[in-house]
Amino acid sequence: MSAPRLPGVEACIIDLDGTMLDTAGDFHVAVNTMLAELAQRHDLDCAPLSREQIISFVGKGSENLMRRVLDVSVPPAAANSLFAEALALYNRHYIAVNGQHVTMYPEVREGLEALKAAGLRLACVTNKPHDFTVPLLEKTGLAHFFELVYCGDTFPYRKPDPYPMLQVATVFNIAPERFVAIGDSENDAKAARAAGMRVLTVPYGYNHGQAIQSVDSDGIVSSLLEAAQWIGAAPVQQVGSVA
Ligand SMILES: O=C(O)COP(=O)(O)O
Numbered sequence: 001m002s003a004p005r006l007p008g009v010e011a012c013i014i015d016l017d018g019t020m021l022d023t024a025g026d027f028h029v030a031v032n033t034m035l036a037e038l039a040q041r042h043d044l045d046c047a048p049l050s051r052e053q054i055i056s057f058v059g060k061g062s063e064n065l066m067r068r069v070l071d072v073s074v075p076p077a078a079a080n081s082l083f084a085e086a087l088a089l090y091n092r093h094y095i096a097v098n099g100q101h102v103t104m105y106p107e108v109r110e111g112l113e114a115l116k117a118a119g120l121r122l123a124c125v126t127n128k129p130h131d132f133t134v135p136l137l138e139k140t141g142l143a144h145f146f147e148l149v150y151c152g153d154t155f156p157y158r159k160p161d162p163y164p165m166l167q168v169a170t171v172f173n174i175a176p177e178r179f180v181a182i183g184d185s186e187n188d189a190k191a192a193r194a195a196g197m198r199v200l201t202v203p204y205g206y207n208h209g210q211a212i213q214s215v216d217s218d219g220i221v222s223s224l225l226e227a228a229q230w231i232g233a234a235p236v237q238q239v240g241s242v243a
């Protein structure tokens with residue numbers, strides 16, 4: 001096998017929404033069901049939001065998502081007073097729908113299997129709340145790949161803060177420079193960089209509606225399997241090579 005493009009990696013931190021799972025369908029249903037109920041309760045006129053608009057708000061946790069949704073859906077004077085109720089309704093609707101409108105991105109399982117087989121330690125760090133994350137990882141058969149799962153509400157600080165990334169390094173007892181974080185958004189990249197970790201991004205996720213090329217990273221990979229190849233955990237397919 002030729003030399004890996006990212007040598008010396010011993011552990012990976014992998015993002016969930018937009019990196020392993022396309023959860024846009026769940027967000028879309030949960031947000032619009034919440035908006036319909038809120039509108040009915042308060043006699044408001046809230047049009048459903050498009051899937052694209054909702055996913056442009058995803059990535060910085062549920063509270064941020066709710067603020068952005070209310071900002072574009074209810075009169076400014078009502079946004080603050082309705083926040084707690086909207087968040088509670090959203091949580092209820094999300095938990096009810098969790099995993100029903102989700103697909104796994106190509107080569108996720110193959111990538112995780114290759115990383116595991118090469119002896120890398122794996123953690124999932126997501127800004128999704130714990131009560132959404134754990135059942136979703138179980139339902140999609142991904143839970144067993146991860147020694148650690150840190151969620152948006154595990155600590156007082158979440159990505160782009162480096163805190164959860166550094167916690168993984170402490171628990172694994174591996175230096176941050178031996179990690180690569182793989183994610184779909186600037187949150188992942190900023191958290192990893194601030195923690196002194198390397199970072200690979202995928203181009204197919206959400207990244208707040210922005211091009212992934214604008215995010216500082218060590219490379220853009222088309223899948224987790226390609227990430228495993230960069231790390232030296234999977235053979236690189238030679239185009240035109242003779243077996
Ligand atoms: O729920 C979110 O805000 C996004 O979560 P992620 O960190 O897994 O992309």
Ligand SMILES: [Mg+2]
Nearest residue numbers: 015017018184
């Ligand atoms: Mg993400």
